Amino acid sequence: MQIKESSEIYDVIIVGSGAGGGMATKQLADAGLNVAVVEAGPYFDPADPVTQTQLKWAYESPRRGAGTDRAFGEWDMSWGDWEVDGEPYTQEEGSNFRWWRARMLGGRTNHWGRISLRFGPKDFKGKTRDGHGDDWPIGYDDVKPYYDKLDKLIGVYGSNEGRENDPDGFFLPPPKPRLHELFYINGAKKSNIPVIPSRLSILTKKINNERGVCFYCRQCSRSCSVYADFSAGSCLIFPAQKSGGKVKIFVNSMVREVTTNAEGKATGVSYISKDDRKEYKLKAKVVVLAASACSSARILLNSKSKQHPNGLGNSSNIVGKYLHDSTGADRAGFVPSLMNRKVSYNEDGTGGMHVYSPWWGDNSKLDFPRGYHIEIGGGMGNPNYGFGLNPNEFNKFFGVKVGGYGDTLRDDVKKYYGSIVGMAGRGESIARKENYCEIDPTTVDQFGIPVLKFNYQWSDFERNQAKHMRDTFEEIIHNMGGIPLGEKKGKDKDYGLHTPGAIIHEVGTTRMGDDAKTSVTNKFQQLHDVDNVFIVDAGVFVSQADKNCTWTIMALSWRASDYIIEQLKAQNI
Amino acid sequence: MDRRKSLQTLILGGAAAGTGIVFNSCKTENGETIDEAIAQSSEKYFGRIPKELERIEKLNAEQLFNEHEMETIAALSVVILPPKEPHGGPIEAGVPELVEFMGKDIPSMAPTLLGGLMWLDHKSNTEFGTEFKSATLEQKKQICDEICWHDIEVSLDEQPLEIQFFYMMRGLTVTGYYTSKVGIADLGYKGNMPNVWDGVPQDVLDQHGVAYDPEWIAKCIDQSTRATIATWDENGNLLT
Numbered sequence: 001m002q003i004k005e006s007s008e009i010y011d012v013i014i015v016g017s018g019a020g021g022g023m024a025t026k027q028l029a030d031a032g033l034n035v036a037v038v039e040a041g042p043y044f045d046p047a048d049p050v051t052q053t054q055l056k057w058a059y060e061s062p063r064r065g066a067g068t069d070r071a072f073g074e075w076d077m078s079w080g081d082w083e084v085d086g087e088p089y090t091q092e093e094g095s096n097f098r099w100w101r102a103r104m105l106g107g108r109t110n111h112w113g114r115i116s117l118r119f120g121p122k123d124f125k126g127k128t129r130d131g132h133g134d135d136w137p138i139g140y141d142d143v144k145p146y147y148d149k150l151d152k153l154i155g156v157y158g159s160n161e162g163r164e165n166d167p168d169g170f171f172l173p174p175p176k177p178r179l180h181e182l183f184y185i186n187g188a189k190k191s192n193i194p195v196i197p198s199r200l201s202i203l204t205k206k207i208n209n210e211r212g213v214c215f216y217c218r219q220c221s222r223s224c225s226v227y228a229d230f231s232a233g234s235c236l237i238f239p240a241q242k243s244g245g246k247v248k249i250f251v252n253s254m255v256r257e258v259t260t261n262a263e264g265k266a267t268g269v270s271y272i273s274k275d276d277r278k279e280y281k282l283k284a285k286v287v288v289l290a291a292s293a294c295s296s297a298r299i300l301l302n303s304k305s306k307q308h309p310n311g312l313g314n315s316s317n318i319v320g321k322y323l324h325d326s327t328g329a330d331r332a333g334f335v336p337s338l339m340n341r342k343v344s345y346n347e348d349g350t351g352g353m354h355v356y357s358p359w360w361g362d363n364s365k366l367d368f369p370r371g372y373h374i375e376i377g378g379g380m381g382n383p384n385y386g387f388g389l390n391p392n393e394f395n396k397f398f399g400v401k402v403g404g405y406g407d408t409l410r411d412d413v414k415k416y417y418g419s420i421v422g423m424a425g426r427g428e429s430i431a432r433k434e435n436y437c438e439i440d441p442t443t444v445d446q447f448g449i450p451v452l453k454f455n456y457q458w459s460d461f462e463r464n465q466a467k468h469m470r471d472t473f474e475e476i477i478h479n480m481g482g483i484p485l486g487e488k489k490g491k492d493k494d495y496g497l498h499t500p501g502a503i504i505h506e507v508g509t510t511r512m513g514d515d516a517k518t519s520v521t522n523k524f525q526q527l528h529d530v531d532n533v534f535i536v537d538a539g540v541f542v543s544q545a546d547k548n549c550t551w552t553i554m555a556l557s558w559r560a561s562d563y564i565i566e567q568l569k570a571q572n573i
Numbered sequence: 574m575d576r577r578k579s580l581q582t583l584i585l586g587g588a589a590a591g592t593g594i595v596f597n598s599c600k601t602e603n604g605e606t607i608d609e610a611i612a613q614s615s616e617k618y619f620g621r622i623p624k625e626l627e628r629i630e631k632l633n634a635e636q637l638f639n640e641h642e643m644e645t646i647a648a649l650s651v652v653i654l655p656p657k658e659p660h661g662g663p664i665e666a667g668v669p670e671l672v673e674f675m676g677k678d679i680p681s682m683a684p685t686l687l688g689g690l691m692w693l694d695h696k697s698n699t700e701f702g703t704e705f706k707s708a709t710l711e712q713k714k715q716i717c718d719e720i721c722w723h724d725i726e727v728s729l730d731e732q733p734l735e736i737q738f739f740y741m742m743r744g745l746t747v748t749g750y751y752t753s754k755v756g757i758a759d760l761g762y763k764g765n766m767p768n769v770w771d772g773v774p775q776d777v778l779d780q781h782g783v784a785y786d787p788e789w790i791a792k793c794i795d796q797s798t799r800a801t802i803a804t805w806d807e808n809g810n811l812l813t
Contacts, residue, residue, distance in 0.1 A: 053620035055765060058752035059667070060619040062629060062674040065752065069625050079622060152805070159792045160809055170809045173794035176772035182783040197792060204794045205813075206802045213799050215767035342777050343761030349770045382765050383757060385675075388747035390740075396725055403722040403740070405653040409747055410759065417760065 003270065003279045010036040010248070010284040011568065013269055015255045015299065018107030019550050020536035020557040021290030022232025027561035028288075029245030033568070036282055037237065038250045038271055040291075041079055041103030044110060046223035046234050053077060054222040058384045065384030073384060077223035078102040078111040086446030090453040097323075097437075097454035098501035099294060105251060106233035107292070108504065109550070110223040113352050114230060115375070116156045116201040116551040118147045120165030123428075123545035130369045132430045132461075136542040137514045137523040140167065146555035154230050154554070155207040157350075158199035166196075166358045172205045174198060174354060175216070178347055180378035180421045181355045183335060187479035188357055193374075193472070195357050201230035201551075202350045210239065218382070220351025229351060250282070256449050257303040257312075258287050258533060264307030266533045269299075272447040286532045286564060286573060289510075290557070293539040294323070294437050297509035298452050300520075301439045311439075313527035318520050319510055320438050322431040323456060324544055326505040327372065328498040329466040332422035332485045333477030334394050338378075341418045347380045359427075359546045361468075368464040371546040372427025374472075380418040388413050397483055421480060425469030428546045429462045431508050435500070456500040466497035505549050510539035525560040532573045536560050637676045637683060641706070642690050646672050646742070648706040649693065652713050653746045657759075663746050666753030672745050682741065689738025696735075771796050 011033035014021045021037065029035045044051065053075040058064040067073045071081035080103040089099055102108040121140040126133040144167070151170035160168035174197035177185065185195045202220060203213050211234070212226025220229040227234040241247050252274035259267045259281060268283035289296040297320045303312035311319055352375070359371030392412035395402045440453035470489065477484045489496040513519025516528035525540050527533045536557035538549045545552075567573045618626065638646065647669045656662025663669070676683045693716065697705040701712045708716070720739040723732055729740060750756040772793075778784055804812045 050618070051620050051622065055767075056619045057754070057757070057765060059754055059757075062633070062670065063678050064671060064748065066675070066678065068678045069628065074625075075620070085624075155803070157794075168809055170805045171811070172803055173811065174792060175770050176785065176790060176793045179773045179777060179781060179783070182773070182778075182785070183781075185786075185789075186783065197789075205799050208802065216770040217765060217767065219765075337781055342774075342780065343763060345774050345777070346763040346766070346768050346770070347773075348764035348768075380762065380764070383748075383751045383760065383762060385748055385752060388751050389744035391743070391747045401722060402725050403743070405717055405721050405743060407655055407657065409654055409743075410657065413747065413751060414760065 003281055005281040006283065008283070010034050010268075010282065012036070012286045012288055012564070013038060013282055013284040014288045014290055015269060016040075016107065016290035016292065016295070016537065017105050017237060017249070018102075018232050018290065018292065018537070019109050019553045020538070021288070022106065022109065022236035023554045023557035024288050024290060024536045024561050025247060026236040026240045027558055028564065029240040029247045030243065031561075031565045032246075033565070034246040036248045036250060036284065038253045038255055038269060038282065039105050040254045040274075041105065041107075041251065043249070043251045044079070044104040044106055044233060045238070046077070046110065046227065046231055047225050049225075052222075052225055054219050054225050055217060058382075063385060066386070072111070072221065075219070075222050075384075076111050077221065078108060079104045087451070088443060088445065089451050090440045090443055092453060092455035095455045095457065096499050097456040098499055099452075099454070099506070100501070100504045101292070101295070105237070105249065106223075106231045109230065109232040111221045112550060113375075113548070114200040114202050114220050115352065115548045116199050116230070117373070117545075117547035118167045118169060118555075119143070119545045119547055119552050120167055122165045123543070123547065126370070126543045130363065132369050133543050134431070134513070137512055142523075143552070143555050143559065146558045147551065150551065150555050150558065152207070154201050154235055155203045155211075156199055156201045156551075157197070157204045159197045161196050163196075163358060169199075171199070172203060172207070175204055175350055177354050178349055178379050179341075180335070180338060180418070181353065181376055183338065183480045184376050184421055184423075184476070185355060187476040188374075190479040191472070191475050192360075193357050193476070194360050195355050198353050198356045200350060200352055203228045204350070210242075211235065214350055216346070216348055216350060218348035218351055253280070254447050254449070255291065255299055256447070257299060258289075260303070260305050260307055260312065260530070262307070264305070264530060266312075266530055272449070274447075277447070286534065286568070288534045288536055288564070289539075290535070290537045292537050293506050293509045293541075294452055296535055296537055296539050297437055298439070300510065302450055308529065313510070313520050313529045313533060315529050316517050316520060318518065321433045321436045322508040322511050322542075323435050323437055323454075323506060324429045324431045324508045325500050326503040326544055326548070327427040327429050327458075327462045327465050328425065328503040329469040329496040330422065330424045331470055331473035331477070331496070332377075332420050333473075333480065333482035334397065334485055335419055335421055335477075335480050335482035336397070337481050338419040338421070339415055341380060343380060343417070347418075348382070349379075353377065366464075366468065368461045368468065369430065370428035370461075370465070372425040372465060372469055373546050375424040375426060377422035377424065378418070378420055392416070394419070420485070421477070421482065423473040423476065425466070425473070426503060426505070426546070426548065427465050427469070428544050430459070431511070431543050432459070437509060454501075458494065458497060458500060463491075463494050463497055467495035470496045505538075505544060507538035507541035507544050507549055510535045511542050512540045513542065524563040525556065526563070534560055534564060632674065632677045635677055637673055638687075638690075641704075642687075643669055643673065645690050645693060645704070645706045648713070649717075649742055650746045650749075652710070652717055653743050654750055660759035661755040663750055665755045666750040668746050668749035671749040672742070675745065685734065685738050685741055688734050689742065692735045692738065769796050769799070
């Protein structure tokens, strides 16, 4: 079979259409470059009524929203989850890394939590801060102008609080707290834990005439049909097309490798079309990888040639290394003062929480480095499958029998509706060379492309952090007059620390640095080994912060895009 | 209307089922592709992608419970949650159809459900000489009274089958009811529709003994400005 080669030479091929790829598409197309976007999944537009799940009711489905087909419930707007049909990944013995892949235009930005936190000055200088991990080759001041522009371009609600490591920005005003969030604020304050308005990329106010304003359905995970939340398609790729940019989108196109010439420079990519299962080639002056930290590493490692026998950009042998995810641990509490609620009002609010706690701790007094933030859940939610499965479980807290049947179940459901407050800690782990993904030569996906094998172990730093999270949550639950639910998890269960990958903040596999021996890209996200290949996903992160990674992916992708434009103009690449 | 058709009605809505659109792998009876069929009545397809819709159709074509078992499920569900005006009960909420679907969607539930239904009839026949569905309400309650309390100190899967069965059926009945149109009305949930959130009503704050901090509220969106395009000064202070 002959590989079908297109004669057109694009200025830039962008592999992946999520946060990083979407931003590169917008910036590079706006600069007049001829861009090809290659996406492994199908086309998706949140405004398309055919695929829309926003505002659907449980009873429209025979499974009432159960998560049998989609891991986060059947309304979640991610096509693909921990498993993707025909695209396995494998594990080193003893490793259990979980990998979420959304195969669709816009990728995971269609369902993410919209938590949009800037990294702070300390977050770029981990080694200086406490001796662990490495410093980034850049600092907050390098990224700040891009965060500022990003806030204005995309829109994020929040508040300027003047906190040292949680920088201020250009925020839309936040929504008022919900009832359970007022309880949380009071509970956290008793333990001297700060609480401030959330920072979410959801429009509480108009930022332009193209996007709608939030109508408070709490369903950002379903992707907003009026574009009031950030998704890469609705907020970056479509606007780039509408403003006349040269953007050609190849969907259902699974990139196999970056192709190179005799000099070792990239010439484009080869991909498998999922529609006809044939291999195609696209050519470009510049290749930008934005397939996600692990997928981009996989493409590089699979791009072996005479010039790059260890995979593209991998002369350092660092591609795939330093893989790290956020730490995570959760706890919920039953709060009797939140019983017997009036249902007189619509409490949905925006997606996610209206308030959160940024990290407050002093690590010199703790048995782990770095911190975590706390996300808050609860309220009178939209009933879906699972609602009332154990309708009067909390009777046990009042010495009343659990179970039974009859009319009283209606009273039980209403009595306890909205009486749970949940807390989730999302923290920073230390990047380690020993945690990595690599090619598993024994296994291929359905397109014949060798797959990733993961090897990832937590250390006591992360376990101790999770213990601190769960202890703190218990304390706050007690402060609210509540009772912690579920069991207290001990050392044998890693204190409730989620398995690596589960928080879906995987970063670090193609980290940036000044030294080509210990990093994959330079500080402009250009491969040390090949000057016309860039990486604009979270692979370039030297360290995760106690912040979610998306806002920084986009700020850095914008910065790298500016550099690409400059370098092309100067004819350096 | 046969059971398969009624389930289709549930999924497709009366109009679509009436047009005879039935899905088999990639082509419908009318020769349309599934994509076309979805596009034509997207309101009825709750955003499924073709492979998801195919799986739902495949499950719908399978039968887990026979007619007698479906009637027994219905009979048990109304004992668990008796209908109450004005918001009906499990039958109006489609609970038996949900139990059938979930038993196929999550196959590990099926043995408990099938075994539990057999246990109900065996028990009813032994005690009262009649199948459960034909027993009097008092007789049904006598049977349920024996199995409706699980031991909360012991893992459920270590308890007798009939206890597990009742727990599962109660859960499916309550979840089925409160995820239905009538159940949501009974619950009083007011969301899942466009609105403008402007905080917790004062009477609710009072009821729960909490208050808004004026300093916090001063940072929050003034909803009368939501349609005004945001502009900032160079320090990030919102001007509009």
